[in-house]
Amino acid sequence: MARFILRxxxxxxxxxxxxxxxIYNLIGLMPGDPIDAMAAGNPDMTPEAVAHLRQIYGLxxxxxxxxxxxxxxxxxxxxxxxxxxxxxxxxxxxPALLRTCELMLLGFVVAVALGFGLGILAxxxxxxxxxxxIGLFAFAGISVPVFWLALMxxxxxxxxxxxxxAGGVADLGDGGxxxxxxxxxxxxxxxxxxxxxxxxRYVRAAxxxxxxxxxxxxxxxxxxxEGRVVLAHALRLALLPPVTVMALHFxxxxxxxxxxxxxxxxxxxxxxxxxxxxxxxxxxxxCGLLFATLVTLLSNLMADLAYGWLDPRxxxx
Amino acid sequence: xxLAAIDATPVLDAALGAWHLRFRRFRTHRAGMASLVALVxxxxxxxxxxxxxxxxxxxxxxxxxxxxxxxxSARHWLGTDEAGRxxxxxxxxGGQISLLVGVLATVLGGALGLxxxxxxxxxxxxxxxxxxxxxxxxxALPLLPLLIVLGAVDLTKLGFSADxxxxxxxxxxxxxxxxxxxxxxxxxxxxxxxxxxxKERDFVRAARASGAEAFYMMRAHILPNVATPIIVAFxxxxxxxILFEAVLSFLGFGIAPPTPSWGNMLNNAQELVTTAPALxxxxxxxxxxxxxxxxxxxxxxxxxxxxxxxP
Numbered sequence: 001m002a003r004f005i006l007r008x009x010x011x012x013x014x015x016x017x018x019x020x021x022x023i024y025n026l027i028g029l030m031p032g033d034p035i036d037a038m039a040a041g042n043p044d045m046t047p048e049a050v051a052h053l054r055q056i057y058g059l060x061x062x063x064x065x066x067x068x069x070x071x072x073x074x075x076x077x078x079x080x081x082x083x084x085x086x087x088x089x090x091x092x093x094x095p096a097l098l099r100t101c102e103l104m105l106l107g108f109v110v111a112v113a114l115g116f117g118l119g120i121l122a123x124x125x126x127x128x129x130x131x132x133x134i135g136l137f138a139f140a141g142i143s144v145p146v147f148w149l150a151l152m153x154x155x156x157x158x159x160x161x162x163x164x165x166a167g168g169v170a171d172l173g174d175g176g177x178x179x180x181x182x183x184x185x186x187x188x189x190x191x192x193x194x195x196x197x198x199x200x201r202y203v204r205a206a207x208x209x210x211x212x213x214x215x216x217x218x219x220x221x222x223x224x225x226e227g228r229v230v231l232a233h234a235l236r237l238a239l240l241p242p243v244t245v246m247a248l249h250f251x252x253x254x255x256x257x258x259x260x261x262x263x264x265x266x267x268x269x270x271x272x273x274x275x276x277x278x279x280x281x282x283x284x285x286x287c288g289l290l291f292a293t294l295v296t297l298l299s300n301l302m303a304d305l306a307y308g309w310l311d312p313r314x315x316x317x
Numbered sequence: 318x319x320l321a322a323i324d325a326t327p328v329l330d331a332a333l334g335a336w337h338l339r340f341r342r343f344r345t346h347r348a349g350m351a352s353l354v355a356l357v358x359x360x361x362x363x364x365x366x367x368x369x370x371x372x373x374x375x376x377x378x379x380x381x382x383x384x385x386x387x388x389x390s391a392r393h394w395l396g397t398d399e400a401g402r403x404x405x406x407x408x409x410x411g412g413q414i415s416l417l418v419g420v421l422a423t424v425l426g427g428a429l430g431l432x433x434x435x436x437x438x439x440x441x442x443x444x445x446x447x448x449x450x451x452x453x454x455x456x457a458l459p460l461l462p463l464l465i466v467l468g469a470v471d472l473t474k475l476g477f478s479a480d481x482x483x484x485x486x487x488x489x490x491x492x493x494x495x496x497x498x499x500x501x502x503x504x505x506x507x508x509x510x511x512x513x514x515x516k517e518r519d520f521v522r523a524a525r526a527s528g529a530e531a532f533y534m535m536r537a538h539i540l541p542n543v544a545t546p547i548i549v550a551f552x553x554x555x556x557x558x559i560l561f562e563a564v565l566s567f568l569g570f571g572i573a574p575p576t577p578s579w580g581n582m583l584n585n586a587q588e589l590v591t592t593a594p595a596l597x598x599x600x601x602x603x604x605x606x607x608x609x610x611x612x613x614x615x616x617x618x619x620x621x622x623x624x625x626x627x628p
Contacts, residue, residue, distance in 0.1 A: 015454050023466060031471035139616075143556060143609035145563045148583065148601030155590045155597065248456060255461025259564060263587070273462055274568070277469055289466065292459040300457055 012297040028063045080283035089287045100268035107191035115199025123207035141197025150190045150263035167265035206238035247303030251296040342621040349617015352610040363412035375403045377410045378575040411577035419559040422496040430501030434508025456502045467495040468570030488573040511543035545622040552615035556608040
């Protein structure tokens with residue numbers, strides 16, 4: 001078991017290094033460079049000064065050499081400086097990461113709770129009216145463009161009804177728990193909907209499949225109550241496919257967080273990556289993207305560990 | 318002979334072939350049929366741009382700053398947008414772009430995924446291990462941030478001329494290619510699994526024993542037998558690709574204005590929500606309806622292709 005985890009962590013590290021190389025090169029191919037952005041904001045900069053700055057920042061060196069420098073720095077825990085924020089990248093990223101984790105975890109928990117609740121409900125009577133309505137809701141959740149859903153929620157609940165704030169993390173001068181929670185309602189709902197739709201479909205399919213199995217019939221024959229049959233006997237086996245999907249969903253969840261944070265003006269990782277790409281903040285964009293990759297890789301690892309626990313026949317070899 | 322007569326002739330059933338039976342099963346899937354109709358209507362709506370342009374002489378890209386935010390009128394049926402352009406015509410042309418990106422990126426990405434999945438499944442061993450580790454690695458990546466970085470790449474730095482790099486065609490093909498490059502993993506896995514399940518069947522082994530080459534084997538024996546799950550996966554991918562195009566164009570990394578797409582028509586939507594909410598609603602609603610119809614169509618096809626499903 002320990003060996004399996006160790007090997008998977010090494011694999012994840014390898015993927016991260018490869019990704020850092022790919023992203024580093026892609027970012028180097030984006031329009032302009034950080035010095036252009038500095039020069040654009042300062043009319044006193046002469047071409048000589050620009051060239052000098054490029055030299056100081058090492059931007060005149062070949063990309064491969066720059067990557068080598070970055071990698072050896074990163075190996076020692078130095079991920080560079082953020083150009084826009086003028087602080088070490090990790091100092092900028094950490095608060096944003098916490099805020100994004102808050103959003104992602106809440107969105108994930110809501111999606112899982114709704115996905116399981118509605119998925120099981122739909123599977124109890126496949127083809128019935130409840131199943132049809134839940135299915136429609138699931139398809140709507142999968143099919144709606146996240147940014148447009150955010151727009152429509154803002155239009156309805158903020159612009160028309162004035163029930164909820166249109167964006168931000170907290171009101172100025174307030175910032176208590178209730179205020180922060182009010183600011184989270186629309187972002188979490190927006191983020192959770194897509195996941196909910198996917199989970200409903202997988203939970204429903206897996207439940208219908210397991211409800212037909214012999215051990216469920218045996219449980220019924222023993223006289224177990226229906227609630228126990230569904231929740232204890234069928235659900236455990238039906239957990240396997242949804243768990244895979246849930247782990248793989250973390251990548252999409254991060255993309256969703258990026259959109260949600262941009263739409264609701266929440267200063268989190270997603271919005272920070274977006275702004276860093278637009279503002280030529282190389283180090284910040286790179287580290288943000290690598291963090292996002294790391295989160296997805298670790299969630300995949302956790303899914304693999306969960307399999308072993310859910311189905312003892314699967315060994316982690 | 319009428320269709321009803323054929324239906325009543327059981328002897329002919331076998332001769333009608335699997336596809337006819339599948340279509341018959343598909344017809345019983347109400348949501349799937351409704352989606353097929355909706356998609357045909359959406360396609361006709363997008364193509365109606367040509368007669369509308371010809372009849373009215375409107376130009377979807379021509380700004381008229383004296384006619385900004387005009388309400389609906391006989392000339393502009395849905396009014397005009399923030400640059401005074403005809404909203405209805407832009408919705409139609411934008412629909413052509415969005416649908417075309419959806420289909421093209423799916424076909425290209427699907428072909429890539431299909432090739433990888435077939436090769437991995439058919440040859441097995443080391444090829445399989447390498448290709449599938451690569452696929453697993455791709456699946457673990459956060460796609461949207463990656464697409465944004467790819468969409469931000471400056472083509473002039475790759476050696477393309479400035480004119481070409483900033484043309485509308487470059488923006489169009491760039492988004493098709495980058496989505497195809499990242500969204501092929503699902504189809505690769507399905508193709509591999511389906512290949513594994515047929516490659517040890519007797520007819521495949523017989524063909525191999527009689528000396529058929531690998532490429533011929535895959536084309537003639539494996540591909541037709543893995544077609545059904547692939548078709549379903551293709552359908553579902555189109556929906557996802559349309560959503561990717563919409564969000565990328567919305568964020569400014571996709572189809573570049575003045576060329577409209579349903580995504581970039583919402584570029585200014587955050588301000589429009591308070592001033593002209595209808596302009597923020599139409600394009601998103603069309604994306605939503607298209608994607609939900611595509612997904613229901615995929616569901617209907619799955620139902621039709623699964624022999625265990627009730628007719």
